[in-house]
Amino acid sequence: MSASRLPVAIERFLLSPISLLLVVAVAFVLNAWSLPLTDVDEGAFSEATREMMARGNLVSPTLNDAPRHDKPILIYWAQAASVSLLGVSEIGFRLPSIVFAVLWMLALYRFCLRHADRRTAQVAALVMGLSLAVGFIAKAAISDALLNLFIALSMFGIYDVFCADRDGKPTRRLLFYTYAMLGLGFLTKGPVAVFFPLVVSGLFFISAGAWRSWLRAIFFWPGWLLFLAIVVPWHVAVFLDQGDAFFRGFYLKHNVNRYANTFEGHGGKWYYYLVVAPFVLMPFFGWLLAVGGKVLRQIRRSPLGTVRGDGLFERFLVLWFIVVFAFFSSSGTQLPHYLLYGCTPVFILLALYRPEFERRWLAYLPLILFALLLAALPEILAVAASKTSKPFEKFLLDGLALAFSDSARWLLPLFAVAAVVFAVWRSLPVWQGLVLAGLLQALVVSAVIAPRAISVTQGPIREAAQVARAAGGTVVAWRIIMPSFSVYRQAATPTRVPVEGELVLTRTDRQPEVQALLAPGLQMRNLYQKSFVTLARVEREMRP
Incomplete structure (x- = not known):
């Protein structure tokens, strides 16, 4: 195949179903069945599920025989169903997250089909699956893949309601669907699954001059009855089982107090997500920098949007991201994966405004810097191990330095070389090179970095x-x-x-x-x- 035809073949591959299957296999599944469970989160969710099944109590999770009030019940039920089929094993606990991540990708794809086109749907799904933080939560035995699925489905339902109402079509079925997703999200992680859809929908409908439609949707009482039918039964059951302990522990401590105060030293700085965002979206953060200004100009200046002809689609997506970013930037407790609640619209915007050949170096620069950091990781670990004097850190760093002293010394620099090659390959469209880099990044993380790091931190x-x-x-x-x-x-x-x-x-x-x-x-x-x-x-x- 001639060099001039290679980009065409690459594009054909990236726009085929095979590429999505490869993304799922590498980013979501690879080594999920063999790597030890990580602590604290994976271990805590998994042990709470195991104890719940061992006690025969499917209402009130415990952790090491003490009540666990961190999350509502839905993720534990999902893990219990999986473990009952696959046994107490890494894949038994992780399979629900893999399935929910795939469903999240499928929902994103179908939403883009409804409001954009197949190419945009395909690229958005690829970007989502290959973003660094998504790969982490997709194969982790925690609740975040499930929560992101229901937040996305709720938001997609809200925009579908807006479009149907504007076009004079019935909205009753869509409203029932959206309220059901809100209820399931609430059973996954509580008020946060309802807060963002309500705030984003209010800002969006009002900004579009459709505040009456928003009020009709908000006061759709059959929808709230459905919501309560999903949420209330378990809350009644847990109250009958342990009184108000869950309500005090979860709603007061893990919601109100977690937002107002810094828990376990996690964040509390206004600039936290400015620092974290490049790693959450890697290797696509430079892509966001390259097209971000164009998206904002489109919303602010042009009467024509890229999809429905009025810019409202982009406005909805940008509002979704901004609300999540602003909310958690002002929170007392901050963790990197919180930003993912607002990243689904970013994946869509990146697909809509995929760069071909413009602003190439801006798009690739964050990826190249990240790849160089990974290339230097073995040396960084070796130096850090030689300089620390604290026993605990010495144990860990010595183990990590030894683990990365093998083939990782040349595998990680190869990723950096590949990133530079994609950047200088001027006939390769920018978005295609970054997606290929995302595939390599997922392979490096799943097959090189994670096995070595987790074997040291969790193997013992x-x-x-x-x-x-x-x-x-x-x-x-x-x-x-x-x-x-x-x-x-x-x-x-x-x-x-x-x-x-x-x-x-x-x-x-x-x-x-x-x-x-x-x-x-x-x-x-x-x-x-x-x-x-x-x-x-x-x-x-x-x-x-």
């Missing part, structure tokens, strides 16, 4: 749990929060000072601290020790 936990399970007896933890240990041991692990005959899981650097807390005449005998993890049995000292 899984191995220690297997030793503890074989040894039997009571196991407790001391000043180490690794709920995946309980998943692999298939038993809850309370946190307290151990007594004679019990096993204790602790950090290696905290072993002397545990010894000092033991009753006189007791000592710790290590059953397993690797990196930062120690599992020991508390025994009576042998006297000569």
Whole structure:
């Protein structure tokens, strides 16, 4: 094949269903069945599901036998259904997120088909699947893929209601559908799943001069009845099971207080998402920089939109992103994946305004810098390991430096070389090169970085749990929060000072601290020790 025809073949591939299947396989599925569960989140969700099934209580999740009020029930039910089929395993807990991410991609594709065209739908789905943060949550046993699915479906329903009402078509079915998605989103993560659709829809309908339509939709009482029919039964059941503990723990602590205060040192800075956004959207952040001004000018200056002829489609998408970005930028607690609630419209905008040959270096610069950072990662880890003096950090960094001292030293620089090649390949349209780079990035993360990093940070936990399970007896933890240990041991692990005959899981650097807390005449005998993890049995000292 001649060099001049290669971009045509690339475009044909990228616009085919095969490319989407490849994205799902690499970004969502690869190694999801084998990598250890990560802590804290994956371990916490998985152990709560396992305990819920073990106790036969499908109403009130617990974590290490203590009530867990972090999230409503829907994700636990989904994981329980998966585990009942696949068993207590990594893929058993992660499969729901993979499925929900695929459904999110499919919903995005169908929405773009309705309001744009097939090429835009295809590119939007590719961009979504290959964005760095989406790849992380798609194969993680947490609630975020499910929440993003329902937020997206709710927002898509809102825009469909707007278009149907403007065109004089019936909206009753669409309203029922939208309220159902709001209800399911509420059962996934509570008020946030309703807050954003209500605020964005209000701003959008009012800005479009359709405030009466918005009021009709908001006061559509059959829709609220459907919403309540979805949400209320479980809330009644959890109240009957444990009183108002969930309502105080979830709605007050994990919603009101989490927004007002910084939890667990997560963020609290107005500029947090300006720093985080490039990594969340990598390798497409430069693409956003290249077309962002054009999108805003289109909305502000031109009476003609790219899709429906009036710019309202773009306005809806931009408002969706801005509301999410502004809300979490002012929040006391900030985490990178929160920004994803507002990234679905970004994926669509990038597809609508996909650059061909313009502003090439601006589009590629963030990717090249990121790829160079990854290329230097083995050396960065080695230097950091040599300079730290804290025992816990020393254990981790030494392990990571060793893990990345193998073939990663030349595999990661190859990704940087590929990024530069795509940038200088001037006959290759910008959007195509960035999507190809996204495929390589997903492969590098799933097959090179994640296996090495997770084997160091989580491998010892899984191995220690297997030793503890074989040894039997009571196991407790001391000043180490690794709920995946309980998943692999298939038993809850309370946190307290151990007594004679019990096993204790602790950090290696905290072993002397545990010894000092033991009753006189007791000592710790290590059953397993690797990196930062120690599992020991508390025994009576042998006297000569």
